[in-house]
Amino acid sequence: MEFVPGRLEEERVFDGVVFPKTLKPPGEEYGANELVEMIKEKHEWVCDQLRLHSAILFRGFNVSSAEEFGAVVEAFGWDEMGYVGATTRLKAADRVYTANEAPLHQLINFHHEMALIKKSPSKIFFYCLQPSPEGGETSIVPSNIVVKKMEENYPDLMSKMAKWGIVFHMKTSAQDDSETIISKTWKWLFKTEDEVEAKKRAKEMLTCSSVGFGEDGSADFTYGPLNPIKEFGGKRVWFTPILGYTDDEVGLDMTFGDGSAFSVSDFEAYKKTLSALCVDIKWERGDILLLDNLSVQHARRPGKPPRVILTLLCGRKEQEPDVVNAAAKHKDREGKLETPFDAKRSPDFSPSEELVAAGDHQAHPSP
Ligand SMILES: [Fe+2]
Numbered sequence: 001m002e003f004v005p006g007r008l009e010e011e012r013v014f015d016g017v018v019f020p021k022t023l024k025p026p027g028e029e030y031g032a033n034e035l036v037e038m039i040k041e042k043h044e045w046v047c048d049q050l051r052l053h054s055a056i057l058f059r060g061f062n063v064s065s066a067e068e069f070g071a072v073v074e075a076f077g078w079d080e081m082g083y084v085g086a087t088t089r090l091k092a093a094d095r096v097y098t099a100n101e102a103p104l105h106q107l108i109n110f111h112h113e114m115a116l117i118k119k120s121p122s123k124i125f126f127y128c129l130q131p132s133p134e135g136g137e138t139s140i141v142p143s144n145i146v147v148k149k150m151e152e153n154y155p156d157l158m159s160k161m162a163k164w165g166i167v168f169h170m171k172t173s174a175q176d177d178s179e180t181i182i183s184k185t186w187k188w189l190f191k192t193e194d195e196v197e198a199k200k201r202a203k204e205m206l207t208c209s210s211v212g213f214g215e216d217g218s219a220d221f222t223y224g225p226l227n228p229i230k231e232f233g234g235k236r237v238w239f240t241p242i243l244g245y246t247d248d249e250v251g252l253d254m255t256f257g258d259g260s261a262f263s264v265s266d267f268e269a270y271k272k273t274l275s276a277l278c279v280d281i282k283w284e285r286g287d288i289l290l291l292d293n294l295s296v297q298h299a300r301r302p303g304k305p306p307r308v309i310l311t312l313l314c315g316r317k318e319q320e321p322d323v324v325n326a327a328a329k330h331k332d333r334e335g336k337l338e339t340p341f342d343a344k345r346s347p348d349f350s351p352s353e354e355l356v357a358a359g360d361h362q363a364h365p366s367p
Pocket residue numbers: 111112113298364365366367
């Protein structure tokens with residue numbers, strides 16, 4: 001059984017390579033069992049396609065349940081990975097979760113999955129159980145092309161970022177709030193109510209440089225100075241997110257590492273570049289989208305219920321230390337000097353089984 005190349009109306013071509021690659025069955029009446037067999041039979045070829053295109057859409061296979069989706073992912077034989085983060089997800093089947101329970105009218109901005117966690121998944125699968133009646137596309141963008149275009153069009157900004165890095169803040173909710181994308185508190189995230197223990201776990205799990213706790217129950221994580229550009233497999237990608245989770249703010253609370261402002265026009269340059277390069281995948285029921293999470297960013301367009309997109313992560317990739325310029329100390333938002341975590345990261349940390357088993361959460365939201 002051979003895959004048949006398909007074509008999406010919305011697909012793009014970058015450096016002569018179609019993005020994403022669409023693969024269809026050779027006839028009708030092909031379901032999850034046949035797709036599982038084809039993946040096993042053509043495993044090396046499919047992996048080559050993923051390396052070349054960075055994104056593959058399997059369309060036209062009658063994959064009809066979360067369980068069947070799980071079986072298709074299992075056919076790849078990759079290590080599966082639990083979620084770590086502060087968003088709400090619901091379990092749909094063994095190891096399969098809803099992508100994000102944030103209200104569907106909200107945009108979820110572009111990001112690499114779990115980009116702020118020390119170990120990020122190398123692949124992410126999405127499965128469409130129910131497309132949105134309107135909107136709700138998952139948008140994808142080749143992150144290496146984003147870097148290339150930013151360097152071509154905004155060389156001064158990119159040089160300054162490479163020299164000084166950026167420093168930004170992320171906050172977790174003061175209380176559980178299902179109406180927000182980052183819906184969970186630090187106590188939920190770290191499975192402790194003790195600030196000292198939470199700080200220790202933050203240091204172990206996240207790529208942040210320091211954390212502070214507010215009296216209202218929120219936590220403020222400082223990242224950087226870091227360069228958001230990382231290299232994986234020879235590709236330089238914009239791995240660290242700089243935009244807010246949704247579009248009600250221009251960007252994160254962020255400065256360059258020298259303390260100077262990251263301006264509105266700097267954020268707009270990045271947003272404009274993403275918009276010019278992205279592909280909005282118009283979901284059809286049964287679609288499975290496989291992304292190389294180390295080279296592709298994804299986002300969720302606003303949609304309407306009902307919309308059910310399920311997800312599963314595979315592979316672990318240890319990130320290199322983020323620190324730029326070896327800046328040992330920097331000022332927090334009140335101007336006090338913070339003592340950051342050690343710049344050197346533990347090379348062998350993996351989230352505790354307890355945290356992985358907790359499952360339905362991740363560090364940056366999914367569409
Ligand atoms: Fe995501």
